[in-house]
Amino acid sequence: MTYALMVQGAPYSQQASHSALRFAEALPAQGHRVATVFFYHDGIYNAASMMTPPRDEPHLLERWRALHKAQQCELLVCVASAVRRGLLDEGEARRHGHSHSTLEAPFELTGLGQLMQAAFLHDRLITFAP
Amino acid sequence: MESKSILVIVRHPPHGSSWVREGLETALVGAALGQPPTLLFSGDGVLALLAQQQRGALGQKGSAAMLEGLSLYDIEPLWYDQYSFESRGIDVEQLIPGCQQGCIAEMIARHDVVMSF
Numbered sequence: 155m156t157y158a159l160m161v162q163g164a165p166y167s168q169q170a171s172h173s174a175l176r177f178a179e180a181l182p183a184q185g186h187r188v189a190t191v192f193f194y195h196d197g198i199y200n201a202a203s204m205m206t207p208p209r210d211e212p213h214l215l216e217r218w219r220a221l222h223k224a225q226q227c228e229l230l231v232c233v234a235s236a237v238r239r240g241l242l243d244e245g246e247a248r249r250h251g252h253s254h255s256t257l258e259a260p261f262e263l264t265g266l267g268q269l270m271q272a273a274f275l276h277d278r279l280i281t282f283a284p
Numbered sequence: 285m286e287s288k289s290i291l292v293i294v295r296h297p298p299h300g301s302s303w304v305r306e307g308l309e310t311a312l313v314g315a316a317l318g319q320p321p322t323l324l325f326s327g328d329g330v331l332a333l334l335a336q337q338q339r340g341a342l343g344q345k346g347s348a349a350m351l352e353g354l355s356l357y358d359i360e361p362l363w364y365d366q367y368s369f370e371s372r373g374i375d376v377e378q379l380i381p382g383c384q385q386g387c388i389a390e391m392i393a394r395h396d397v398v399m400s401f
Contacts, residue, residue, distance in 0.1 A: 160399065162401075194306065194310075195302070195303070195306055195401075234309070235306070265313070266309060266310055266313040267313055267316075267317060269310065269313075270290075270310075270313055270314055270317050270319065273288065273290065273397045273399070274287065274288050274319075279397050279398075279399070281398075281399060281400045283400060283401070
């Protein structure tokens, strides 16, 4: 089966993103894969490009990147949630007059329509919320 | 695109966080795509259905105006969970128009996709 995950919890503050990663990483062993991860609400902070955790803690950004590489999943970030909280890709940064971006590939800014599309397209949608 | 029925559950109170607004925005996008979701208020979420709410001092947009406009997008009725409702001492007369009592288990079973806020 293909899975879509919606992640609503901030990294390191709540369990939601850690649980979502563990769930996604475990899927291939059961013959499944995650196709879309949609970050919403405080979950968008998972895409902060300068995330720098202490060495003895899991590096969630690296884990998302590795997941993207291993399962070719799209990492979609709600643009309305992200921009107001300060996460902007190069295009948005330029548009709003900022000198640099705070979000980069493989994360992509998208609208809520993509969340709906993921729900329609994939076999399961699982919400990871605080 | 395959069509699926969507249930949006709002379980956070209307003030102090952006959960209700973000849940409602998701429901509205579903309606804009021609798939008006079923909207259910559960837990502290039922407090969003109380009439005569104003926006708070935090400068966050309130959810009351959004709730009143949902029927324009075919998101109606506004379902609420009876237990959440009674355990908070709320009376039917205190609610905004368009609310209806629903059974959570039955509603979850009947929908293809459940989104929780």
